[in-house]
Amino acid sequence: MTHSSPDALDERDLARRAALGEEAAFAEIVRRHQGAVYRLCLRFLGPADAEDAAQEAFVKAFTHRGQLDPERPVLPWLLTVARNLAIDRVRRHQSSPTEPAVEDADAHADTRAPSAEHAAISAQRAARLRRELAELPDGQREAVMLFHVEGLAYKDIATALEVPVGTVMTWLHRARGRLRKALESAEELAP
Numbered sequence: 001m002t003h004s005s006p007d008a009l010d011e012r013d014l015a016r017r018a019a020l021g022e023e024a025a026f027a028e029i030v031r032r033h034q035g036a037v038y039r040l041c042l043r044f045l046g047p048a049d050a051e052d053a054a055q056e057a058f059v060k061a062f063t064h065r066g067q068l069d070p071e072r073p074v075l076p077w078l079l080t081v082a083r084n085l086a087i088d089r090v091r092r093h094q095s096s097p098t099e100p101a102v103e104d105a106d107a108h109a110d111t112r113a114p115s116a117e118h119a120a121i122s123a124q125r126a127a128r129l130r131r132e133l134a135e136l137p138d139g140q141r142e143a144v145m146l147f148h149v150e151g152l153a154y155k156d157i158a159t160a161l162e163v164p165v166g167t168v169m170t171w172l173h174r175a176r177g178r179l180r181k182a183l184e185s186a187e188e189l190a191p
Contacts, residue, residue, distance in 0.1 A: 012070040019068040026065055030058050033075050036150050037082045043145060044086035053089055057082035076152065076159035083142070083160060132182040140175035143168050 011032075017025035037057055041050035061081050068074065133141055139161065146157045154172075158165045 011074055015068040015072075015074050016070040018065050019070070021065070026062055029074055029078075033078050034058070036075060037078055039149065040079050040082050040146075041086045043142070044083075044090050049089060050086070053086050054082060057085050060085065072159075073156055075150075076156040079146070079152075079160035080162060128182055129179065132179050136175050136178065137171075139163070139167070140171040140178075143171040144175045144179075147172060 014025045014029055018029055034054065038050060038054040041053040041057070044050070045053055057078065061078055064081075068077065133144065136144065142161055143157055146152045146160060147154075152160065154165050154168050157168045161168065
């Protein structure tokens, strides 16, 4: 017998009420998930376009709120809507996806490193990791970000990316192997 957390039950109730047209319930769903939707859009678009795409995703989700299934998590459904909109925007602008969320990581780095050498090595590793993440195939990169940054389960990632769970597992395995290998080779080159 499985027990659902109070948050999961609350989320189900919100989804049920939102699907029935209760605007306050949908507003709470937006409040809870707006950060994750924006971060997903940011992986494809610049900050201004990501904000617009996230808003557009919530408008589209609101329009189709009757499709909400209280028995399924809301976030993967929202991320699927946002991902499709972001990909459409990229295609329309004929530009390649960017990784601003990853590239901006240095702006928030802790400057209290114990030594200059340690800081330099950490910066090199972070830069190498960002480059390798950016070079991963789209599916692998999205799976890594949804799992490690957003904390989604395999099943929810599969729903958001519209692929089987086995594909998510394969993408994560391959991406982790590639990232691990890149970091190991960077450490071998370090003085």
